[in-house]
Amino acid sequence: MSKEGPDWDGLLKWSLSHSDGTGEARNLSEDDRRWFMEAMQAQTVDVMQRLKELTQVMNTPEEVLESQGVTPVDIEDMLDELQEHVEVIDVANDLHSVGGLVPLLGYLRNAHANIRAKAADVVSTMVQNNPRSQQLVMEANGLEPLLTNFTSDSDVTVRTKALGAISSLIRHNKPGIAAFRLANGYAGLRDALGSENVRFQRKALNLIDYLLHENASDCSIVTELGFPRLMVHLASSADADVREAALRGLVELARDKNGGNNSGHIEDEEKLKQILQERIKDIGLMSQEDLGAAREERQLVDSLWRSCYNEPSSLGEKGLLHLPGEDSLPPDVASQHFEPPLRAWAANRDADKNSSAEKKQAPLLLGLGPAPGLENTQGSSTSNANTDADKQK
Template identity: 70%
Template sequence: MAKDGGLDWDGLLKWSLANSDGTQQARQLSDEDRRWFMEAMQAQTVDVVRRMKEISLVMSTPDDVLQSQGVTPDDIYNMLDELHEHVESIDMANDLHSVGGLVPLLGYLRSPHANLRAKAADVVSTIVQNNPKSQQLVMEANGLDPLLTNFNSDSSIASRTKALGAISSLIQHNKPGINAFRLANGYASLKDALSSDDVRFQRKALNLIKYLLHENSADCSIVTELGIPRQMVHLASSADSDVREAALGGLLELAKDKKSGTLADEEKLKSVLQSRIDGISEMSEDQLEAAREERQLVDSLWKECYNEPSSLREKGLVVLPGEETFKQPPDVAGKFFEPALRAWSTPKQDGRNVSESAGEKKDTPPPLLLGPGPSDGSSA
């Protein structure tokens, strides 16, 4: 069945087609056929847990030993990429610690190779996203510390961005993680990130700020003291639409906190919002559809700051026609009843149905919707 030591896929396909053409009942397999089929499938079945154990063993091996065996950084990257696929399953993500792979993975956050640091952070982000168990395991393994280090001072912007993404996944819906981030002066790091020229880095920082302010409005005072609102106002006019939306969302969270009291008095904010209103007013239909969230954020922020709706609402640009209209599902069954219903609703002449004037002797009773209509002058 094999060719050059590999699996004969052509033979397997022909065998499958011959035994399941859909025209006959499945025949009983012989012991030989059953054994061959199981061997063929098992040869291609990956035991994920076993493979994760192997990867964990490699990650635990000292770099000098790996180098002596000819293992290159590219090999390690490909291995981490494979691990990334495995841990997309939440069960496999939680199993990584039990097979001894979580701590070695966190060790790669300190790799001398920037692409390995970035890839390790990417894998960590997937492991902890919406996963309280793995969030706790990473926190207990002090995984937040190297992520913060890379976020703050990595020489690679890609590594900094991936570290920030992993931090966001780690601390969301995780109060101990949020507290640790705040104690580590995380807001000052986010302020620094907003000064970057990398829009992806800016966007991730803005989204995390918005989330943190939404979860705890008391942090609005910290953000205000650091001067972050001024940066957010500037980024609200960014050329990148995602950055604009994230900045507007963060400003809206600040505006909802009446104690901050700084946004409504800033002429710069009003100027930026008016500029966005003017830009939105000149958009094409397709552009307006793509800017749906921005339109609503601009209007909500204007109303929150100045206690009046924006001119977008007057122009009908906050909610476009059809955006809030409930669309009925297609009428699948109606076509089966339409002829009988239409005949019943046809106008009568002199108290009779139109069909009676064509020779029928009595009114046709209303049709039964759950069965065939009665025939003229006869019983079922």
């Protein structure tokens, strides 16, 4: 399924041989022009035609492909190519019009785990920040196989990829969020938090954080399902991204509790306090470089401490909450690189203003000035009058 790339080196050499960049552009001969156009057309991919070709392969029964020597690895390569194409929003939306969306979703049920994972990657790329493709996938019932793979697939990579696709599908998509909730998607997220796979945990926590931020009422759901206990445990994870994501979720729960929507979101606050104290201790042992990288974690620990215990954490007293220079303005790059020209421009502008002001400061004249066009006549008359006066003297 792989294809050779464009012969860009040949085209570059041809281009350089016809121009050194210093002389005037010369007219190409008809043969040169024809060769160049043929070379460019040979390397230009008709994306719509290619989508149709890939769709034809996806619509071909697997046994037929096997009889023709097409292997699962070939299908994976084809999905990799398709993913590159659908990175363009218009191409992603066109996949449905050429009949490729339904067979793509069918690959989510393929017997090969790698193909299921690759198909989820393609779907994730298609629907990310793309409302039209989100709608098309929802209408094609694409959420159902993704949820199945996310919650019950035996391969953790497939589960993780399916979760990533679900996250892209339901973000900024209210019907998708509603369908996720109705399908008991939160139970799948709870199971993901209990997994030993760090990447799976991270994706689940990020989606939880988004859902709680969008729907504060879901705090009661995650509390009933036991999320706070799992988040408290993950707040001490060895993975920094998992720790921060868990702390963000706990901050959302604590804020909702303080807002009066529900009480007891974080049941084991003593356990949480112990973990936060350990994080403060570990932060105090960090190098200056690590402290800079842990800026968000430091702020989350302090915010969670304030929300739960109505007092600032000891990070502030230890000088670990705001490091020197973190709250300062960004470096003045403009003045360093552009100050001389700007200053010269400003100086010229001021000089122009002063010159204009000097021009406007004419001597005060009594009476009306000369009429337009009579300036020279007036000047001559004045000169003659002065001459006559001298003669009389």
